[in-house]
Amino acid sequence: MSPNRPQIADVAREAGVSIATVSRVLSGNTPVAPDTAERVRSAVETLNYVPHAAARILASRRTDTLGLLVPEISGAFFQPLLRGIEAGASEAGLDLLIHATQTIPVKARHHTLGEHNTDGLLVFTESLDEKELSRLNAIGFPLVLLHQTPPSSLNIPVVTIENRAGARALVEHLITRHDRRRIAFLRGPEGQEDSTLRERGYREALEAHHLPFDPALVVRGEFDRMVAFESVNTLLSTGMQIDAIFSGDDEAAVGALQALLQAGRRVPEEIAVAGFDDQVLAGSLTPPLTTVRAPTEEVGRQAVQILVRLIKQEEVVSRLILPTELVIRQSCGCPARL
Amino acid sequence: MSPNRPQIADVAREAGVSIATVSRVLSGNTPVAPDTAERVRSAVETLNYVPHAAARILASRRTDTLGLLVPEISGAFFQPLLRGIEAGASEAGLDLLIHATQTIPVKARHHTLGEHNTDGLLVFTESLDEKELSRLNAIGFPLVLLHQTPPSSLNIPVVTIENRAGARALVEHLITRHDRRRIAFLRGPEGQEDSTLRERGYREALEAHHLPFDPALVVRGEFDRMVAFESVNTLLSTGMQIDAIFSGDDEAAVGALQALLQAGRRVPEEIAVAGFDDQVLAGSLTPPLTTVRAPTEEVGRQAVQILVRLIKQEEVVSRLILPTELVIRQSCGCPARL
DNA sequence: TTGTACGCGTTATCAG
DNA sequence: CTGATAACGCGTACAA
Numbered sequence: 001m002s003p004n005r006p007q008i009a010d011v012a013r014e015a016g017v018s019i020a021t022v023s024r025v026l027s028g029n030t031p032v033a034p035d036t037a038e039r040v041r042s043a044v045e046t047l048n049y050v051p052h053a054a055a056r057i058l059a060s061r062r063t064d065t066l067g068l069l070v071p072e073i074s075g076a077f078f079q080p081l082l083r084g085i086e087a088g089a090s091e092a093g094l095d096l097l098i099h100a101t102q103t104i105p106v107k108a109r110h111h112t113l114g115e116h117n118t119d120g121l122l123v124f125t126e127s128l129d130e131k132e133l134s135r136l137n138a139i140g141f142p143l144v145l146l147h148q149t150p151p152s153s154l155n156i157p158v159v160t161i162e163n164r165a166g167a168r169a170l171v172e173h174l175i176t177r178h179d180r181r182r183i184a185f186l187r188g189p190e191g192q193e194d195s196t197l198r199e200r201g202y203r204e205a206l207e208a209h210h211l212p213f214d215p216a217l218v219v220r221g222e223f224d225r226m227v228a229f230e231s232v233n234t235l236l237s238t239g240m241q242i243d244a245i246f247s248g249d250d251e252a253a254v255g256a257l258q259a260l261l262q263a264g265r266r267v268p269e270e271i272a273v274a275g276f277d278d279q280v281l282a283g284s285l286t287p288p289l290t291t292v293r294a295p296t297e298e299v300g301r302q303a304v305q306i307l308v309r310l311i312k313q314e315e316v317v318s319r320l321i322l323p324t325e326l327v328i329r330q331s332c333g334c335p336a337r338l
Numbered sequence: 339m340s341p342n343r344p345q346i347a348d349v350a351r352e353a354g355v356s357i358a359t360v361s362r363v364l365s366g367n368t369p370v371a372p373d374t375a376e377r378v379r380s381a382v383e384t385l386n387y388v389p390h391a392a393a394r395i396l397a398s399r400r401t402d403t404l405g406l407l408v409p410e411i412s413g414a415f416f417q418p419l420l421r422g423i424e425a426g427a428s429e430a431g432l433d434l435l436i437h438a439t440q441t442i443p444v445k446a447r448h449h450t451l452g453e454h455n456t457d458g459l460l461v462f463t464e465s466l467d468e469k470e471l472s473r474l475n476a477i478g479f480p481l482v483l484l485h486q487t488p489p490s491s492l493n494i495p496v497v498t499i500e501n502r503a504g505a506r507a508l509v510e511h512l513i514t515r516h517d518r519r520r521i522a523f524l525r526g527p528e529g530q531e532d533s534t535l536r537e538r539g540y541r542e543a544l545e546a547h548h549l550p551f552d553p554a555l556v557v558r559g560e561f562d563r564m565v566a567f568e569s570v571n572t573l574l575s576t577g578m579q580i581d582a583i584f585s586g587d588d589e590a591a592v593g594a595l596q597a598l599l600q601a602g603r604r605v606p607e608e609i610a611v612a613g614f615d616d617q618v619l620a621g622s623l624t625p626p627l628t629t630v631r632a633p634t635e636e637v638g639r640q641a642v643q644i645l646v647r648l649i650k651q652e653e654v655v656s657r658l659i660l661p662t663e664l665v666i667r668q669s670c671g672c673p674a675r676l
Numbered sequence: 677t678t679g680t681a682c683g684c685g686t687t688a689t690c691a692g
Numbered sequence: 693c694t695g696a697t698a699a700c701g702c703g704t705a706c707a708a
Binding site: 355356362397 | 677679680683684
């Protein structure tokens, strides 16, 4: 780094004390005489001394840093998640090291973040393979999973949301309030837990109202605008009869709306549309999107709290499922409120 | 951390070599006999050895990590910026430490990220005070500013966008194509450089077409939906005569659109609206938003490249201004394209 | 090509 | 309350 940064020894000399004393006033966990402390502080000030983090970590065996592994940081879904995590970490006085795994092959993700540079890790769905997960778990490294239930062999806490019930309530709304019977489902990524559970909720709703499940109505959404746009286009062009679309997430719902708009189908009169997540944009769409509110920011905040407890070796719940809530707007056919 | 993590010595013993050799095959900068290297690698594998980052940094005096200081990470504007920076860092084989400064008082931001834990820093507008900036600059620490020209006393490279010309082109479009003459401006945060330059572009456009500048037409937008919503509401309720709104950014434009919708004013017939940035949501608004495209992702990518060169002690440009581009949609009054 | 030994800048322990 | 000194885990001259 830079040539002659001041070190703790320089501060000690300047203040006329030992390095141990300097260390003490800086960390504050050991009492130091007030005037001595003041001398040290002013020496720090005049020398512009900044403790070297690596040396500190090496000696103290703590990093005071949390790690976050997410597929991407720029998606709209991740905004509130990041905000919650940021806030939680900040409140706990911890730094946050973020790694977006999307561009990196799963194999290479192993050691960018781990026991060597963080005190604990927050892992979002699909961001780490099972092998590394179990390695970290085996050495007792604090781990919290987000939106992903761990393999049954591993006892790692999860924080996620109530996907199934939320999806079911939404689809039942479409059925009972708006009398929709041919409801297409834009499913998310294959094997993704949120997606799977939302599909389950969708099927439960159908069953509960004695509607047949038609596999042809389940198409790819991938939580992605473009994919959803294409899928809905195909659906429409094949003449498939539908009167509603339940999109696995709001992002895909945007694509669905665009496809319907382009095809000249009226929403919600002809085809109702609903999403999941209640991203910021949901209320600004045309028509405003009926969806399920996922408390994503809260997920982040809670996950950090659990991770912090884990780091302190305190007891934690092994599974936290935050409630979701139906958000009625106009894309389902409900009237606008004043 | 965990009790008995394997250390380099364990690997050395397991492979029957010295720790120096292990270090060499791991870093790869010094030739090692192929079979020896293989033995080491398999020892690493069986022991699940992961080098301790702090020890490595302390010994090598490099962190291989870039730092990013931004006011917030969850705003829509920052999505492409983060993506560009992530990508750039990843390509350069560097880790990325991100700090959102918004919640932290300016005074306390000093040493969360700096010469002690990164090799260089990317600093977004208003994220660091001048004192810390000059301290870092003084010790020769690599720094790149984003969307913010450095104090003239400091020679720190900047990467930003062509705000003035972009704003001017947009406002001229409103004037010449749509014959608007009472154009309100929703300005961004006081003293923020982007905001200042966009206002300058706005005023230049007015002057160029001999339109009077009316201070009453310049109101607070703060790059924020709610603030813009309130400002436009006030503007409308005071009976101020306007036929267009140029919003300092897309975010504020959303608020403006909502206020206009609620007031029953037709966009663009009665009042045209335009924004700046071309965020992802711009095309999904009603009507689709005419705006200026800011190459935000590219800003991130370029900034990382400059920072990397700086770290390598290579020559760099001191000022990189990326071009902006008018994006015509329908909120200005232009017809939709097929 | 490989091994030895020292240094990196702190914190923690143990005397005083 | 304060000082000396041994870790902390790895990189890297230097020597072999």
